[in-house]
Amino acid sequence: MHKNRREVIRMLSALGASAALSQALAQHMQPMQPAAPASLETIAAKAIPWDSGKCDFCEMPLKTPAPGAWMGRTFAPGFFEQTYSQIALKEAKQGKDAHHFESIACMVNYAWVYGIRDGVGTTFYVTDRGAYDPAKGPAAVSLIPARQAVYLWGEKRGWVVMDAKIAAFRSQEAALAFARANPDLGRTRILDWQTLLDLAPLPEMNLVSLLAKHAGLLK
Template structure:
């Protein structure tokens, strides 16, 4: 886990800096990072009872109104992410619970959780993201396709709406990401493409309730495990 000084420094930077993802990086369409470490197979997704290990929100899009809002079918599933462990491992945010995988409803939630708890892709675990290119809002759970996070291309759209307002989607190929960007250029405003390594270098990534969530997971609030109320 990050020590308190590191987390406090990051929190201070979040206050004075804008969205790091919005800044031009000068890399254009970045190539995926090379493979590293052994790959752990993805684990089954607990759609009905699963909750995000970082923010506590459900990984399945709620039906009807939820916390005063109604979401389109498949809204949460399109950014589902997972950290699959080589063997059952105590959950960093709840060491009394051994888990085979951690589940997240946002790419940013997975990256930020891994950052604050010191987890790394390829070191006893493999990080996975949902391929938005294979997404079907009519069958969001049946057709979810997980790809290794290190091999995906990430798309950021300034005005794109995704859960936790993270503005990030993952694609299995750079071409698919580019085609999606072209189709949504008018609606999304500024657009950026990233590799997983670049996202990791920019962590913690902006999303709703980030300061409170990082403080919670770092133990700065006197405890962990309380659900976030963002969406």
């Protein structure tokens, strides 16, 4: 959901951004977009470049790297893929038929910065965490339209990439079952797609600097 200048300043100020950065980002945002059409377009999901792909928002690998291969860190098998997300495009732009993300928050924040709307020449997809087996990695990723998914927010830090604290599920029952099976998540909440859009930009690691970078304020 596109925000106006005043909303941008208020949100970024709450995130701790400087007044200058808040003002500059607000000036970068386009005018308010008209309401989404009643009928949303559904574009087929595109192939995922697992071996070479990087997140279009934060530039982290889409596929969980081998131990020590990325910044010397080691991640649990299948850790990155569990929140892979995609914006499938009706018409390719700059040689790309989709935008790829390793975090749901990265996708929502990218769309917020660039004014991309689900169902308007695009379809947003998320990985169904309830059907995902980390041991199988990319082969187990099943994409569902973001507008049809429900989202589990868990208080625990670091249970998904970018500390975004959100994973997607096909149904509320599946999300609640996952929460019951993982009580160490702490407090949990069930959210829908529209709520994620309303809350954008979503909190995640390095959010202010990433917003500034995509707004053209940082190289």
